[in-house]
């Protein structure tokens with residue numbers, strides 16, 4: 400049987416990059432977008448806007464869909480577009496990594512690479528955003544794993 404891919408989704412700080420880096424043939428969508436654009440995610444948000452970044456994510460996901468045997472670590476917002484969730488299902492098994500807001504805060508508090516969390520590094524903000532996104536992650540996922 401032809402093996403498809405494993406896609407890791409979930410909120411910032413739930414361990415997608417950490418888990419995928421330990422596995423072979425890993426692709427991190429944030430890292431690939433940064434490499435292709437020649438700038439950081441923060442600069443893409445600041446100079447081109449979030450919408451442009453989301454379009455880059457969708458385009459990359461569609462490209463990766465035809466690959467096989469990859470572990471694809473998706474940026475935390477990738478699962479939010481229904482269009483992306485549908486492409487993910489075709490691309491492979493979608494694993495949703497989860498964590499409590501307190502744990503996420505601990506993991507992201509010394510990292511300034513995430514524009515959405517700049518000035519928002521507190522449990523209330525993270526908890527609210529997580530709640531807003533919860534149904535999207537759930538709908539996109541085949542299985543959930545608490546990290």
Ligand code: S3P
Pocket residue numbers: 409410411412415416429440473474475476477512513514515
């Ligand atoms: C985002 C998550 C980030 C990155 C960008 C937006 C989000 O990826 O794609 O900052 O909207 O949740 P990580 O989940 O890898 O931090």
